Amino acid sequence: MSxxxxxRVALIGIGLIGSSIALNIKASGLAGHVAIATRRRETLDKAEELGLGDSYHLEASEAVRDADFVILCVPVGICGAITREIAPHLKQGAIVSDVGSVKGAVIAQMAPHLPEGVQFVPAHPLAGTEQSGPEAGFVELFHNRWCILTPPEGTDPAAIAKVETFWQACGANVETMTAEHHDLVLAIVSHVPHLIAYNIVGTAADLEEVTQSEVVKFSASGFRDFTRIAASDPTMWRDVFLTNRDAVLEMLARFSEDLATLQRAIRWGDGDALFDLFTRTRAIRRNVIEAGQDTAKPNFGREPAGGAKPGQ
Ligand SMILES: NC(=O)C1=CN([C@@H]2O[C@H](COP(=O)(O)OP(=O)(O)OC[C@H]3O[C@@H](n4cnc5c(N)ncnc54)[C@H](O)[C@@H]3O)[C@@H](O)[C@H]2O)C=CC1
Ligand SMILES: O=C(O)C(=O)Cc1ccc(O)cc1
Known part of the structure; x- marks a missing residue:
């Protein structure tokens, strides 16, 4: 066997993403030993029950000892504090990475704590569901999805290549870009859509007189899709909006302008304007499907580690 x-890989945080990585490491034999760390005993016990790793730790600093690859799989707001905690315990030559949905702020939080002789290769798999916790993971999560790497200038190309090989072995297609570009693109394709979902479900819930029971009873598939996204983890998404503030505000400003244009078209009965936009967006949907990036049913036909089927 090769x-x-x-x-030794250390996974700090063992929720949806950490557990899906653990399942891939096991399925593809990517590591001799997987050390799992999380701060809550209950989560750690669940990870052990699911057999996600080889050793289990309540202290991240213990898990990273002697690890040659460390991946932070925690909400982006705590990446800096955890990096500070593990930094003195990292092995010389180790590669440190993360999976955060925001890159600029995470790099700014983590990089200052990392010692000389440790390589930093931030990553973001563009794959997920509204589920969280160690039972939510499944081995196919990253299959045929993008994983974006945003290595800071000066990172050892050999370390970048190794992280790329790792994600390819998890089934992902890897692309490299700057953290700044990543954050701008993700603001419009992921962060603002989540904000819109949170907002529309919140607005519907606030209109209690109209919606008491109707939200549940009559939710047509469009609204249902919004409720799925608005069920995403509150801590994770609070941190995304607080850390990608500038890019999200920039994209929200553009979104609001375009929404005002639609509002005007409705008010003035400008059917052509509505028809033209809807025709353009229908073509975009076709391109998304052809590119294989349809996540409407991210887990269709698959069993996650804990049994529940997300995205349905
Ligand atoms: N959920 C999704 O769809 C995606 C999430 N991401 C990113 O992946 C990261 C993890 O997200 P999920 O796995 O979805 O979250 P999750 O909520 O399923 O898991 C987070 C895990 O972090 C650990 N944790 C939380 N606070 C901690 C602390 N203070 N100290 C140590 N461990 C702690 C726990 O083990 C928890 O299970 C986030 O940064 C998120 O932005 C990236 C792609 C998709
Ligand atoms: O569940 C969904 O629809 C998602 O959009 C999943 C997702 C959430 C956060 C990311 O950073 C990447 C992917």
């Missing part, structure tokens, strides 16, 4: 890509 040597695994890494001798």
């Amino acid at each position: 040597e695994p890509l890494f001798r």
Whole structure:
């Protein structure tokens, strides 16, 4: 049998993304040893029950000891504090990475704590569901999805190549870009859509007189899709909006302008303007499907580690 890509991988945080990575490491023999750390005993016990790793730790600093690849799989707001905690315990030559949905702020929080001789290769798999916790993971999560790497200037190309090989072995297509570009693109394709979902479900819930029971009873598929997204983890998404503030505000400003244009078209009965936009967006949907990036049913036909089927 060939040597695994890494001798010891440490996963700090074992929710949806951490557990899906753990399942991939196991399925593809990517590491000799998987050390799992999380701060809550209950979560750690669940990870052990699911057999996600080889050793289980309440202290992240213990898990990273002697690890050659460390991945932070925690909400973006705590990446800096955890990096500070683990930094003195990192092995020389280790590669440190993360999976955060925001890159600029995460790099700014983490990089200052990392010692010389440790390589930093931030990553973001564009794959997920509204579920969280260690039972939510499943091995196919990253299959045929993008994983974006945003290595800071000066990162050792060999470390970048190794992280790329890792994500490819998890089934992802890897692309590299700057953190700034990543944050701008993700603001419009992921962050603002989540904000819109949170907002529309919140507005519907606030209109209690109209919606008491109707929200549930008559929710047609469009609204249902919004409720799925608005069920995403509150801590994770609070941190996304607080850390990608500038890009989200910039995209929201553009979104509001375009919404005002639609509002005007409705008010003045400008059917052509509405028809033209809807025709353009229908073509975009076709392109998304052809590119294989349809996440409307991210887990269709698959069993996650804990049994529940997200996205349905
Ligand atoms: N959920 C999604 O669809 C996606 C999430 N991401 C990113 O992945 C990261 C993790 O997200 P999920 O796995 O979805 O979240 P999750 O809520 O399922 O898991 C987070 C895990 O972090 C750990 N954790 C939380 N606070 C901690 C602390 N103070 N100290 C140590 N461990 C702690 C716990 O083990 C928890 O299970 C986030 O940064 C998120 O932005 C990236 C792509 C998709
Ligand atoms: O569940 C969905 O529809 C998603 O959009 C999943 C997702 C959430 C956050 C990310 O940073 C990447 C993917």
